[in-house]
Amino acid sequence: MEANGWKGALLGTGWGRPDTLTVAAALAARTRTFEPLIAIRPGCWRPANFASAAATLDHLTGGRVRVLGRTARRRPGTDRTAARAQCRTGSRARPAGIRAADHHLRP
Known part of the structure; x- marks a missing residue:
């Protein structure tokens, strides 16, 4: 890849896709400078669990891991579990009441 x-x-x-952190770990283990950009969707991980897993992988790779966080803002009166339902079903359609914005997190 680097070549x-x-x-x-x-x-x-x-x-229905392979686990993102597992794929990132495999790619990082086979390269020296490759920087995997890991996408995360709201509701798919508990924040503390994801932070721990991403920090561990980042440490093991010498700081090469990048994270793309997708945020969801809830409108008043909407169901709190909408983002979780989207994660479980893999639906690309946004549940009612959810506005999404992608943010690139850079060092």
Whole structure:
């Protein structure tokens, strides 16, 4: 990958796909400078669990892990579990009351 000019790549997340952190770990273990960009969706992970897993992988790779966080804001009166339902079903359609915005987190 590095020999072909790849500095990194976005590893998507969703129901029915391989685990993003596992794929990132495998790619990082086989490269020296590749920076996996891990996507995370709201409701798919508990924040503390994801932070711990991502920090561990980042430590093991010498600081090469990047995170793409997708945030969801809830409108008043909407169901709190909408984001979790989207994660479980893998639906690309946004549940009612959810506005999504992608944020690239950079060092």
